[in-house]
Amino acid sequence: MSKLTSYVDTSNGFAIVAVPDSLLRLTEEIIRDKLTPLASRSGLEFDALLADIIRGKHFDAVKGKEFRMFDAQAVDRWMYHDFCQDFFKEDPSLYISDEEKLGYPNIYWRLVRGGLASDVGPVHADHWFWDLGHGSIPPGHRRVKTWIPLRQDPQHVGLSIGPGTHRMDFHYEKVFKDGKYKPVFERGPVNHLLIPAPVRVGQAVVFHDRLLHGGEVSPVQLRLSMELTWVMRDTAESNVIPSS
Numbered sequence: 714m715s716k717l718t719s720y721v722d723t724s725n726g727f728a729i730v731a732v733p734d735s736l737l738r739l740t741e742e743i744i745r746d747k748l749t750p751l752a753s754r755s756g757l758e759f760d761a762l763l764a765d766i767i768r769g770k771h772f773d774a775v776k777g778k779e780f781r782m783f784d785a786q787a788v789d790r791w792m793y794h795d796f797c798q799d800f801f802k803e804d805p806s807l808y809i810s811d812e813e814k815l816g817y818p819n820i821y822w823r824l825v826r827g828g829l830a831s832d833v834g835p836v837h838a839d840h841w842f843w844d845l846g847h848g849s850i851p852p853g854h855r856r857v858k859t860w861i862p863l864r865q866d867p868q869h870v871g872l873s874i875g876p877g878t879h880r881m882d883f884h885y886e887k888v889f890k891d892g893k894y895k896p897v898f899e900r901g902p903v904n905h906l907l908i909p910a911p912v913r914v915g916q917a918v919v920f921h922d923r924l925l926h927g928g929e930v931s932p933v934q935l936r937l938s939m940e941l942t943w944v945m946r947d948t949a950e951s952n953v954i955p956s957s
């Protein structure tokens with residue numbers, strides 16, 4: 714079993730892991746390079762740049778997923794950090810998903826304005842999207858998600874999760890929108906299952922593909938976070954095909 718799957722194959726379905734400072738700095742550098750051309754003036758420190766983008770007229774440009782995805786070169790830089798390499802060394806089947814069919818691993822970030830619930834999506838389990846055809850992985854493989862806060866209000870963590878919900882079944886409706894099937898799910902009946910993820914800047918939450926979760930909005934502060942999906946061979950006994 715890979716380390717990542719051992720983090721999530723627990724009764725809670727998630728784990729909190731430390732993210733090295735050097736990886737946080739690298740991530741900021743990648744995002745700064747992307748945002749700087751949209752800023753109202755040059756030479757801003759990273760936090761001032763984020764505030765400038767939030768206030769500025771270009772925020773809509775920052776909302777689209779295409780804009781928020783690392784380019785191939787940024788992905789290379791990120792993946793060759795020891796944080797990732799340690800996972801790759803330990804499980805040779807491991808890779809980062811390409812659900813957007815870019816031809817390289819999909820790593821993306823999100824900037825959320827304080828007080829604007831429309832900047833985050835509804836509660837869901839990631840496997841719903843995969844089941845509805847948003848990307849595919851090879852047979853005998855599975856997924857594990859990682860969410861990393863880069864800036865967030867300590868009083869209003871940017872992600873809610875439902876401990877143990879990966880072992881429950883939930884019904885969602887599916888609607889066809891923008892050329893894709895999307896899940897529609899009401900948060901109300903499961904609200905009591907959700908807690909703020911116990912994750913701060915300098916940590917990541919690694920969670921099961923079936924775990925319920927959703928983005929949260931601070932009433933006052935912006936949030937910057939990033940995420941990716943690991944794919945690895947599924948070594949759970951029930952899924953291993955005997956060799957003879």
Ligand SMILES: [Fe+2]
Pocket residue numbers: 837838839926
């Ligand atoms: Fe998700």
